[in-house]
Amino acid sequence: MTMQRLADVDVRGKRVFIRADLNVPQDDAGRITDDTRIRSSVPGIRDALARGAAVMVTSHLGRPAEGTFTSTDSLAPVAERLSALLGQPVPLIRDWVDGGEWHRRLAPGTVVLLENCRFNAGEKNDDESLARKMASLCDVYVNDAFGTAHRAEATTHGIAKFAPLACAGPLMAAEVEALTRALANPRRPLVAIVGGAKVSTKLTVLRALASKVDVLIVGGGIANTFILAAGGRVGKSLAESELVGEAKAILDAFPGKVPVPIDAVVAKRVAADAPVKLKAIEDIDADDLILDVGPQSVAALVLLVGKAGTIVWNGPLGVFEHAPFAAGTKALAEAIAASSAFSIAGGGDTVAAINTFGVADRISYISTAGGAFLEFLEGRKLPALAILESRAN
Ligand code: ADP
Ligand code: MG
Numbered sequence: 001m002t003m004q005r006l007a008d009v010d011v012r013g014k015r016v017f018i019r020a021d022l023n024v025p026q027d028d029a030g031r032i033t034d035d036t037r038i039r040s041s042v043p044g045i046r047d048a049l050a051r052g053a054a055v056m057v058t059s060h061l062g063r064p065a066e067g068t069f070t071s072t073d074s075l076a077p078v079a080e081r082l083s084a085l086l087g088q089p090v091p092l093i094r095d096w097v098d099g100g101e102w103h104r105r106l107a108p109g110t111v112v113l114l115e116n117c118r119f120n121a122g123e124k125n126d127d128e129s130l131a132r133k134m135a136s137l138c139d140v141y142v143n144d145a146f147g148t149a150h151r152a153e154a155t156t157h158g159i160a161k162f163a164p165l166a167c168a169g170p171l172m173a174a175e176v177e178a179l180t181r182a183l184a185n186p187r188r189p190l191v192a193i194v195g196g197a198k199v200s201t202k203l204t205v206l207r208a209l210a211s212k213v214d215v216l217i218v219g220g221g222i223a224n225t226f227i228l229a230a231g232g233r234v235g236k237s238l239a240e241s242e243l244v245g246e247a248k249a250i251l252d253a254f255p256g257k258v259p260v261p262i263d264a265v266v267a268k269r270v271a272a273d274a275p276v277k278l279k280a281i282e283d284i285d286a287d288d289l290i291l292d293v294g295p296q297s298v299a300a301l302v303l304l305v306g307k308a309g310t311i312v313w314n315g316p317l318g319v320f321e322h323a324p325f326a327a328g329t330k331a332l333a334e335a336i337a338a339s340s341a342f343s344i345a346g347g348g349d350t351v352a353a354i355n356t357f358g359v360a361d362r363i364s365y366i367s368t369a370g371g372a373f374l375e376f377l378e379g380r381k382l383p384a385l386a387i388l389e390s391r392a393n
Helices: 034-051 076-086 129-135 154-164 170-183 203-212 220-229 243-251 295-306 328-339 348-356 369-375 384-390
Strands: 013-018 054-058 113-116 140-143 164-170 190-194 215-218 264-265 276-280 289-293 310-314 344-345 366-367
Touching: 013 034, 013 076, 013 154, 034 054, 034 076, 034 170, 034 264, 076 113, 113 310, 129 154, 140 154, 154 384, 164 170, 164 384, 170 264, 170 310, 170 344, 170 366, 190 203, 190 289, 190 295, 203 215, 203 243, 203 366, 203 369, 215 220, 215 295, 220 243, 220 289, 264 295, 289 328, 310 369, 328 348, 344 369, 348 366
Parallel strands: 013 054, 013 140, 054 113, 140 164, 190 215, 190 310, 310 344, 344 366
Antiparallel strands: 264 276, 264 289
């Protein structure tokens, strides 16, 4: 990694601007239902405060219309929770871009939260004059929000061009380090598992991984399209007939690298109380739904995972939300947990599955960044990382 890190920057007496990801889920009454992202952002903030910086933190929350304040998208509840976690006051500053000289009065060891950055017109299209104004507030810019690293916006990209110094926070650094370790120079064999709902949302990931990994295991609805491509039957299952050609191209380009399931758990409807059957793929009926990978396919896949040096996992192998269709994803999660390989996993539903099956502490690194995680797997240059790298040289 060629980015400069917060830990290596002397921040004593400096004004430090931290772009965090505090985009937490809230219920209808505005109460935070999961504060993981706030907790994860605390170490970077605490480190800067402990070393004598005056700290300002911002984040996006929800999708407000730019240029207007909407109280439902306010960071006020986040300020309150952050204050409790830090054990010190966290005032919320509403008009922080054109609000005068407030930043000059910020004392070392104190922290303020800057209201939802998406309230500022120009945030999303990385407006240069907005980014320059933001940069003028600080001495050091810190990006600790990997989850938005795939977006070039004023607080994730533009500001990093104009701030006197730009570096990565500890969360960002850890994420990039783990992903780089898994993909840049991995211990072999490198086994990737891509499951989930649709090929269309992950086609570029599948293509990029196919050429990089030693084994590419497909699962979930994605596997169904590959089953069709291999000449198998899927009945009424979720599959994308228009992408069978793409799936076939991957199978043909990498012979033997992409095992296709040979059996499945099927039902006539997606429900926890639906009667289920185990079937070989050639016995799938026209009105069957494939809702989980079958036990023979799971056994083969567990063997492959057991031999891996590095494992990358995105996407469940079945409709794990319902117990009758959870066995495949559970077996995979447990095989990854039992393996001595360096393992990374990411994706909203994948992380939910990992938590459901209680294996989180036995996976080497779990990424909570959906879109950015997938784009990193695709081998794309994430704009927020690229700008930090260019500032380090
Ligand atoms: P992630 O969020 O981890 O990237 P996706 O969003 O791509 O994963 O897919 C997760 C969803 O895919 C889950 O809600 C799961 O129920 C669904 N899914 C998995 N297998 C199947 C299947 N065989 N048929 C239909 N849906 C499936
Ligand atoms: Mg998902």
